[in-house]
Each structure stands twice: as structure tokens, then as C-alpha cells.
Amino acid sequence: MTQQTDSDNNDADKPSVDRTVRNRKLWEYFSRYKGWFAIGAVFLGLTNILNLAIPAYIGDAVQMMRDAVGGEGLGTVRGDLIDIGLMIIALAIGGGIARVFSRIFIFNAGRHIEFDVRNEMYSKLGTLSAKFFNGMPTGDITSRSANDVSYIRLLYAISFLHVINTTIAYSIAMSRMADISWKLTLVCLVPYPVILYFLLMIMRALFRQTKIVQAQMSDISTKVQENLGGVSVVKCYAIEDREKESFGLMNEDYYGKSMKLATIRGGMQSLMTLVAGVGTFAVLIVGTGMVIDGDLKLGAFVEFNSYVVALAFPTIAMGWVFSVWNRGLAAFDRVLEILQIEPAVLDPAPDEQRELPALIPGEKRGAVRLENVSFAYPDEDEPVLRDIDIDIEAGSTVAIVGRTGSGKTTLVKLISRLYDPTEGTVYIDGEPLPKLPLRDTRSEVGFVSQEPFLFSMTIGQNVRFGVDALEYDETVHREPPTRALLTGDKREDVSQQERIEQAVRVAGLEPDIKGFTKGLDTLVGERGVTLSGGQKQRVTIARALLVDPRILILDDALSSVDTKTEEVILDHLDELMADRTSIILTHRFNALARVDKIFVLEDGRVVEAGSHDELLAKGGTYAEMCERQRLEESLKS
Numbered sequence: 001m002t003q004q005t006d007s008d009n010n011d012a013d014k015p016s017v018d019r020t021v022r023n024r025k026l027w028e029y030f031s032r033y034k035g036w037f038a039i040g041a042v043f044l045g046l047t048n049i050l051n052l053a054i055p056a057y058i059g060d061a062v063q064m065m066r067d068a069v070g071g072e073g074l075g076t077v078r079g080d081l082i083d084i085g086l087m088i089i090a091l092a093i094g095g096g097i098a099r100v101f102s103r104i105f106i107f108n109a110g111r112h113i114e115f116d117v118r119n120e121m122y123s124k125l126g127t128l129s130a131k132f133f134n135g136m137p138t139g140d141i142t143s144r145s146a147n148d149v150s151y152i153r154l155l156y157a158i159s160f161l162h163v164i165n166t167t168i169a170y171s172i173a174m175s176r177m178a179d180i181s182w183k184l185t186l187v188c189l190v191p192y193p194v195i196l197y198f199l200l201m202i203m204r205a206l207f208r209q210t211k212i213v214q215a216q217m218s219d220i221s222t223k224v225q226e227n228l229g230g231v232s233v234v235k236c237y238a239i240e241d242r243e244k245e246s247f248g249l250m251n252e253d254y255y256g257k258s259m260k261l262a263t264i265r266g267g268m269q270s271l272m273t274l275v276a277g278v279g280t281f282a283v284l285i286v287g288t289g290m291v292i293d294g295d296l297k298l299g300a301f302v303e304f305n306s307y308v309v310a311l312a313f314p315t316i317a318m319g320w321v322f323s324v325w326n327r328g329l330a331a332f333d334r335v336l337e338i339l340q341i342e343p344a345v346l347d348p349a350p351d352e353q354r355e356l357p358a359l360i361p362g363e364k365r366g367a368v369r370l371e372n373v374s375f376a377y378p379d380e381d382e383p384v385l386r387d388i389d390i391d392i393e394a395g396s397t398v399a400i401v402g403r404t405g406s407g408k409t410t411l412v413k414l415i416s417r418l419y420d421p422t423e424g425t426v427y428i429d430g431e432p433l434p435k436l437p438l439r440d441t442r443s444e445v446g447f448v449s450q451e452p453f454l455f456s457m458t459i460g461q462n463v464r465f466g467v468d469a470l471e472y473d474e475t476v477h478r479e480p481p482t483r484a485l486l487t488g489d490k491r492e493d494v495s496q497q498e499r500i501e502q503a504v505r506v507a508g509l510e511p512d513i514k515g516f517t518k519g520l521d522t523l524v525g526e527r528g529v530t531l532s533g534g535q536k537q538r539v540t541i542a543r544a545l546l547v548d549p550r551i552l553i554l555d556d557a558l559s560s561v562d563t564k565t566e567e568v569i570l571d572h573l574d575e576l577m578a579d580r581t582s583i584i585l586t587h588r589f590n591a592l593a594r595v596d597k598i599f600v601l602e603d604g605r606v607v608e609a610g611s612h613d614e615l616l617a618k619g620g621t622y623a624e625m626c627e628r629q630r631l632e633e634s635l636k637s
């Protein structure tokens, strides 16, 4: 289970991303939709022009009433007052409509940015290698792709809206206020320097705390994701209570950190409300004195006060903007941390790209050569594979055996380029892997891994997964295969539906499918939970066969099927893969008499190679392992 990271101890107040990079990227997204933001800004300008025209009319009306009360009576100005009232209503309606349009344009721009960032993030994740996924928990990645990307939308939309709105509102209102009385305007501005000082302090704390809370959210997502994924293990070991308690502690920690963040945010809001309040207070105290002394007319005072009131919301909104901005920046950094990772396994430069020789019926393909290959996992000092020199002939079937942990899976991961060797080169059909487009290599190597993974789709959809990629991905230079998969069927143009049925038969899954009422349309549930281990393994074999790979790798992929079914499947494969290469990793030795060559790995080195009979005759590691297995089996029976 995930270790709870103590986010308080991380460098939360330091930006994890270079500021220049961050600013460049912020601008890049903004400039994609600058037209939308610009139109939104124009509507914001219009909103403020219309709304801030109202105080002048209110001032006029009050002054008119004041003059009328002291002169010819209110009745004389009734008509003018009604005109002013109608004008105020018209301005308010106009301002309201402009406000709606400003929000439509700005919020839509924010949504477009969110859409782009989420797509980029998803595409990036597709290019990252096993090294990245080994190092970052899925819950953390999910939290960044879901929560953080949404915060980025608000960062753009809310910040832009309110910064522009407040700037325009202040510019218009302040110039009118200065026209009425520069002295009173200065009084309003007196508290600003002190408030600015506190504001900067609060913003720093806000940024730091926001990062801490977001990191804690990632830890919680990871915990939930792992516990749900491993729910049966948790239940089997009856450890629900401990897990519940540890989740409770994590949640409590998150609650505490969130409360601290809420307190800081509250402080920010209060500070901005204080700015608005102090302004109003100063205007009342100083302004009333000026009216009494005759330095300011009552109408002008009311107009001035209306501007101060009108500025209250934009001022308070800035408090919200600062918190959205800080949360958005922290989220932006967390997303950028992923976007700027360079994939460890790279495509060759376009001018260096080579192509694999075409697959021609009847011609053997799929030769593999590992030349002086050594490999250590990222951040590990000890190599897992050392000085491997292997030649696998095109069209042959070979097995790689060795004790657990000897490096078998690692070796075949290098063939499908999930990792690049630390030293040496891997060749397929004479072409060095680093010179081949990555997707082409992967589409030519059918890798059936130890742990079968199925998507929550139907069995049929799971089987055609690889062919879908060939049909829809234009970057793969390979047409979806159409040749028949069944022994004796020599047709070169078979529909994919028929091929799926054939692949299922070759993989020995047909009797199981017949047992399901919905057949190939049976939904398999998340990760294929509704299928048995052996059924899952055979679906993944059918999936690999359907793409007609030039190299098929079965990494202990028949471990959950009985030896009789294994024999049947291997018979089918012998025929189907006659002109292609098959590499079988296994701990079962009973099927190895049929393969062309066996490589024996020990501590990451090839210690023996030869046919089953040759190796038995040699009486070395292989013979010893075979003998031990034979003894174990005879003891069991």
C-alpha cells in the first residue's frame, strides 16, 4: 500500500518548474485563444462603461431633488427624475447583457484551454516509458489529469475575468472620482500600501499551502485507487480495519491542511473586504465634512460614494482571484512536471528512420539479435542483464528459461522496446531498434505479458484492440493484417470479425466463449474481473495473434492453463507462426522439446543455449532444472 508522504516536508514553497518555462507555457495557451479573451475584454469594458455611468445619474437625481426641495418643490422635477430612472434601468439592462457575453467568451476560452491541456497530458502519458509509470503512482497521475487540469481552467477564466474587470472598473471609477474630488480620492487610497504588504505575505502562504493540499489529494487518490484495485487482497487478509484507519488518518491530515488553506483564503477575502470597507468609511467621514463645509455638493458626494460602492465587488473579487491564481499556478506546475518529461525511449530523427523489411507470405521474418546487451533499471546500480549476445533466427520458436528473477522478462522488454539497453543494441530483421519508429516496432512485436490486462469492454473488443490501433493510428506504417489465422485456411483477405473468431479458436478460447450467453459480446468487467486467470491469458493471446506480429512473445502466458490446453495452443501456434518468430518464456519444461532453441539465463547472463536434447545431454543448469521439475511433479502425483 502507498506510503503516506509527508507533504509538509517537501519543497512546497519552491516552484517545481522553471519560472521562464512556466510563463512561456502560460502565454502559449493564452495566445491560442487570445481572440476569445479580447472579445470578452471588450464586453467587460462595455459592462463597466454602462454600469459606471449610473452613479452620475444617481448624483444628478439627488442634486436635482436637493435643489428642488429648497426651491420650487419636488413636483417640478418629477418628469426629469422619471427620465433619469428610465435611463438607469436601460444602463443596467445593457450592462447586464454585456456582462453575460463577457462571461460566455472568457469562460469558453478557459474551457478550450482545459480541453487542450487534458488532451496534451493524455498524449504525453502515451509517450512516456515504463520508467515513468514505475515512478509515479496512478492515483497521483489521475489527480493531476482530473483536478489540476480543472484548476487550470479557473486560473485562466477567473483570473482574466476579474483582473481585467477590476482594472477597467478602477480606471473608469477613479478618473471620475478624481474629477469630483482628488482629495477624497487620495483618502480612499491611503490604506492600499499597508494592505499590499499583507497581501503579498498572504499570497506566498497561499501558494505554499495550496501545493501541500494538492499533493495530499494525490496521495489520497493513490490510496483509494490501490485499495480498490487490491480490494480482494485487503479482504482476504482481513485488513480492512487497518486500511480504514490509515485512510482515516490520511483524510484527517488532508482535512487539517485544507482547513489551514481555508483560513488563509478567508484571510485574503477579509483583507479585500477590509479594503472596500475602509474606502467607504473614509469617504463617509471626510466626504460628509466636505459637504457640510460646502466644498462638495450633495449630488457629487452621492455620486462619489456610488463609485466606492461599485468598486467594492471588484475589490473583494480580487481576493478570490489571488486564491484561484495560486491554486491554478500550483496545478499548472504539477501538470507541467509531466508535460516536460522527455520520454526515455525516443523515436529516431526523421532523417535517420529505417523501415523493417515487408512481410511477404512464405518468407520468414522476425529475426532478433541482441548484440553485447547489458541493462540496468533506471536508478538502479546493479545491471539485470549482462553482456547478452543472442541470435534468434527468423521463423524459429525459441524459449528463454531461468530461475525466477534471472532477467527473462527484462530481456523481452528490450525486444519490444519498453526500455532501451544501457549498453549494446537490439536488432529486428537486421535493423537496429533505435532507428525504427517506435510505434512500428510495437505493432510488429506481439507481447503477451505475465499479468494479463483486459479493458472493461467486451471480449471481442479486447481481442481487436491491436487491430483498432492499426486502423485508426495513421502514424503506424502498417496496414491491418487480413490473412486467415486458422491452419489450412490459406485466404489472404478475411474480415476482421472472422479473424477474431479464428484468433479465439487458435488461443483455445472457443469452448469458453460458447459457454457465455453473449459469446464475444460478453462484457469482462474492470480489468477482466469476470474471467478466470486462464481465460484472461487466452484473450490476451488472441489479441496478440490478431495483429499477426512478426515476433510473438509469450511471457509465462500459459501458466494458468492446463498442460493439455497448452499443447493444443502451441500446436496451433506452430502452424500459424511458421514464418514468424515465437519467443516463449516459461517455468514449465514439458513443452520445451518442441522448440528450436532454448536460452538459459542465470543472474542476467546466458549460461547455456541449444536444443532441449543438447542441453539435457550437456548435464548443466538446464538439465538440473528439468530434473528438479520432474521430481517435483512425480512427488505431487
Ligand SMILES: Nc1ncnc2c1ncn2[C@@H]1O[C@H](COP(=O)(O)OP(=O)(O)OP(=O)(O)O)[C@@H](O)[C@H]1O
Pocket (backbone or CB within 6 Å): 134, 377, 378, 380, 384, 402, 403, 404, 405, 406, 407, 408, 409, 410, 411, 450
Ligand atoms: N521496474 C523494475 N525496476 C527495478 N528492478 C526491476 C524492475 N523489474 C524487475 N526488476 C528486477 O530485475 C530482475 C529481473 O526481473 P525479471 O522480471 O526480468 O525476472 P524474470 O526472470 O522474468 O522473473 P520471473 O521468472 O519471476 O518472471 C529482478 O531482480 C527484479 O527484481
